[in-house]
Amino acid sequence: NFIINTTNNDDNQIFNHLPKGPSFIHWFSNYLLNYYQLKSSKNTATTSFIDIGSQETVLKWFDQYKSNSYTVLFFGRPMIFTKDIEVSKYVLSNQNIDSFTKPPDESGVMIKLAKNSILISEGDNWRHHRSIISPPFSSINIKSMVPSILLKVDQFLNFIKKNNHGSLDIHSCSTKLTFDIIGLLSMGYDFNSFNSENDKGSISSKQFDFILNEMIRPIRRFSRFIKLPSDFKLFKYLKQLDQIISNAISSRKLILNNNIEDGIEYKKNYLLDYLIQNNIDEKEIIGNINTFLLAGHETSANLLTFIFYLLSIHKDIQDSIYNEIKNIENIDSIPPVIEWVINETLRLFPPAPMIGRSSTKQDILPNGIKIPKDTLILVSVYALQRDSKIWKDPNNFNPYRWRECKNVEEFIPFSSGARICVGQKFALLEAKIIIFKLLKQFKLEYDEKPNYPFTIYQRATLTPKYPVNLLFSSRKQ
Numbered sequence: 001n002f003i004i005n006t007t008n009n010d011d012n013q014i015f016n017h018l019p020k021g022p023s024f025i026h027w028f029s030n031y032l033l034n035y036y037q038l039k040s041s042k043n044t045a046t047t048s049f050i051d052i053g054s055q056e057t058v059l060k061w062f063d064q065y066k067s068n069s070y071t072v073l074f075f076g077r078p079m080i081f082t083k084d085i086e087v088s089k090y091v092l093s094n095q096n097i098d099s100f101t102k103p104p105d106e107s108g109v110m111i112k113l114a115k116n117s118i119l120i121s122e123g124d125n126w127r128h129h130r131s132i133i134s135p136p137f138s139s140i141n142i143k144s145m146v147p148s149i150l151l152k153v154d155q156f157l158n159f160i161k162k163n164n165h166g167s168l169d170i171h172s173c174s175t176k177l178t179f180d181i182i183g184l185l186s187m188g189y190d191f192n193s194f195n196s197e198n199d200k201g202s203i204s205s206k207q208f209d210f211i212l213n214e215m216i217r218p219i220r221r222f223s224r225f226i227k228l229p230s231d232f233k234l235f236k237y238l239k240q241l242d243q244i245i246s247n248a249i250s251s252r253k254l255i256l257n258n259n260i261e262d263g264i265e266y267k268k269n270y271l272l273d274y275l276i277q278n279n280i281d282e283k284e285i286i287g288n289i290n291t292f293l294l295a296g297h298e299t300s301a302n303l304l305t306f307i308f309y310l311l312s313i314h315k316d317i318q319d320s321i322y323n324e325i326k327n328i329e330n331i332d333s334i335p336p337v338i339e340w341v342i343n344e345t346l347r348l349f350p351p352a353p354m355i356g357r358s359s360t361k362q363d364i365l366p367n368g369i370k371i372p373k374d375t376l377i378l379v380s381v382y383a384l385q386r387d388s389k390i391w392k393d394p395n396n397f398n399p400y401r402w403r404e405c406k407n408v409e410e411f412i413p414f415s416s417g418a419r420i421c422v423g424q425k426f427a428l429l430e431a432k433i434i435i436f437k438l439l440k441q442f443k444l445e446y447d448e449k450p451n452y453p454f455t456i457y458q459r460a461t462l463t464p465k466y467p468v469n470l471l472f473s474s475r476k477q
């Protein structure tokens with residue numbers, strides 16, 4: 001057994017001024033219990049409707065300590081969990097970007113994947129990356145991406161038609177779709193995931209899935225000191241991904257230098273082109289492309305999965321949306337209700353349910369809490385967006401609440417401040433198009449026969465634990 005001798009926060013005089021919270025033993029044992037229960041649980045619906053593991057525990061402790069913030073001492077380092085909007089805005093704000101930085105990658109996996117990219121860099125290095133990466137995600141450039149998105153969505157819909165002999169795992173389908181889209185738009189590389197189960201796109205998305213799971217394994221904290229059985233597979237996958245991008249760099253350089261047409265409908269303004277033209281080091285280019293392959297397909301695939309799951313069990317809402325869109329052909333005329341569905345799903349299932357920042361100096365938070373250097377602040381987006389003091393019936397799926405909700409500061413699914421997700425506009429447009437096209441052609445129904453519970457857990461993002469199987473019925477046009 002792994003035993004750590006520590007005391008409750010109430011008895012620790014050094015950190016006596018911090019908000020009360022559970023002892024480390026209590027917190028860590030809950031963390032391990034949730035992790036291994038999810039890892040070892042069988043595919044039978046023996047749990048409640050949604051088992052959200054550590055997020056459930058976070059909500060419980062906010063209620064138990066009757067506060068918007070509580071503290072856990074992690075090997076003597078204070079971690080403050082908070083759903084205080086003023087604290088959240090403070091630590092994520094533009095002016096405090098150098099005072100609250102991203103916490104270190106304890107697993108070591110993210111550093112190997114993202115290298116010194118925009119995801120993990122800080123200070124002037126981060127500002128340099130951001131200035132280069134922002135232009136490809138401008139509103140004008142995003143509009144030019146629509147033909148390529150539509151091309152891949154048509155392949156996605158054809159795949160469903162050809163394989164519609166029973167239920168399909170919408171998470172697997174969405175992952176292939178978003179992986180193809182981000183590969184094409186980030187570096188002009190078509191993974192072609194829907195052609196075969198053994199194609200390069202499908203394999204690469206599975207590699208990412210393995211890498212993401214490695215990030216959250218508790219034992220990865222000790223991988224600097226011991227070799228793990230999974231190391232060989234992990235390093236093999238990382239090397240293969242790097243090689244795909246390295247080959248794409250060589251191809252794009254040839255095209256750019258010789259002004260060759262690449263034969264793909266979306267022929268300019270790839271993220272890769274911007275990185276090459278700004279003379280970014282190849283290692284950093286690979287890290288940035290890996291970052292966008294990760295963020296661009298994982299979060300979008302999960303968002304689509306949650307949306308289609310929620311619509312499949314709320315048939316009245318699904319039918320209402322269909323009635324609004326059935327006579328619309330132009331994607332420029334997509335009604336606001338699609339955006340409301342996206343927002344409501346992001347509220348219930350934010351891609352990053354916890355946003356971490358580490359203090360680089362002593363500070364005083366807006367709620368008067370004095371924090372020492374190296375305090376880890378964990379903004380619970382999940383708790384903030386389900387707070388009953390802010391949201392009416394917070395656990396209910398109600399897209400129509402967004403008819404009146406405008407610029408809600410407690411709604412931060414893409415983070416906020418300087419490090420707000422650079423690709424959020426693209427992600428929202430992509431989701432709108434996919435939802436619109438799918439719902440016009442198919443009626444969705446949740447398939448309970450596989451007897452999987454709808455279970456989510458957190459790795460790099462909030463993700464389904466099991467396949468989410470849906471039945472697709474063709475709409476008669």
